[in-house]
Amino acid sequence: MTYLWIKGLHLAAVLTWAGGLVLLGVTIAALRPVGEAVLLPHEKRLGTAILHWDRRVTTPAMLAAWALGIGLASWGGWFGALWLTAKLPIVVALSGLHGVLAATLRRHVERHERPAPAWLRHAPAIAIAGLSAIAWLAAIKP
Amino acid sequence: MEFLLPHSSRSHPPRPGAIPSLSMLRRLCLLEASTLLALLLVAVPLKHLAGLPIAVSVMGPVHGMAFLVFCWQLAQARTERAVDGATTWRLLLAAFIPLGGFYSWFMLGREAAR
Numbered sequence: 401m402t403y404l405w406i407k408g409l410h411l412a413a414v415l416t417w418a419g420g421l422v423l424l425g426v427t428i429a430a431l432r433p434v435g436e437a438v439l440l441p442h443e444k445r446l447g448t449a450i451l452h453w454d455r456r457v458t459t460p461a462m463l464a465a466w467a468l469g470i471g472l473a474s475w476g477g478w479f480g481a482l483w484l485t486a487k488l489p490i491v492v493a494l495s496g497l498h499g500v501l502a503a504t505l506r507r508h509v510e511r512h513e514r515p516a517p518a519w520l521r522h523a524p525a526i527a528i529a530g531l532s533a534i535a536w537l538a539a540i541k542p
Numbered sequence: 543m544e545f546l547l548p549h550s551s552r553s554h555p556p557r558p559g560a561i562p563s564l565s566m567l568r569r570l571c572l573l574e575a576s577t578l579l580a581l582l583l584v585a586v587p588l589k590h591l592a593g594l595p596i597a598v599s600v601m602g603p604v605h606g607m608a609f610l611v612f613c614w615q616l617a618q619a620r621t622e623r624a625v626d627g628a629t630t631w632r633l634l635l636a637a638f639i640p641l642g643g644f645y646s647w648f649m650l651g652r653e654a655a656r
Contacts, residue, residue, distance in 0.1 A: 499617030
């Protein structure tokens with residue numbers, strides 16, 4: 401019963417993290433064409449709000465998803481299972497993507513620094529592909 | 543501090559905003575290295591020599607969490623240009639080697655003090 405509760409909390413944390421990650425990706429992709437130009441006040445206000453959301457909701461959700469996921473894998477004896485071995489590098493990659501996106505938005509909004517690298521325009525698609533792969537691996541457990 | 547900056551930024555002084563990210567990264571190097579050593583030198587011997595698999599069951603997840611936080615902070619530090627590309631790969635590689643994280647901690651501290 402406790403295992404199911406932790407699993408539910410893990411899913412809630414993952415969904416919250418996924419939402420924040422896609423939000424960050426879409427924001428960076430939208431702000432990228434701005435380049436070296438100064439952000440408009442409403443763009444800056446939106447960027448600041450998304451950074452606040454990231455600090456207070458998305459990042460804690462990511463940490464909770466990691467902790468609860470590691471706990472579930474340990475409790476359930478899943479370490480060594482093929483599906484989890486395949487899932488872990490994707491989790492690390494998505495965590496790295498989240499770090500890159502959050503730091504890029506911070507540079508963009510708070511320090512008015514150079515535009516994001518070109519590959520970040522694909523960030524939402526990368527996030528969706530990674531999250532889909534994780535969902536498939538966790539549900540099917542091949 | 544020179545080597546921590548990307549080539550394009552070497553003629554400019556380091557940004558003040560890069561320093562908190564670097565000091566946090568340094569602390570995480572220490573945490574990651576400590577948990578890896580605890581796992582390899584304490585938990586694994588306890589499992590195999592003393593028949594206590596619970597030690598690995600506890601330390602494994604703790605190290606996994608520390609490694610993930612380290613990777614996340616490393617990605618942020620690289621994006622904020624607190625470290626250059628080559629240093630990023632060195633820090634990541636060192637995280638897989640026992641005592642490597644202690645070397646990273648020492649190296650980052652020495653360079654930041656310059």
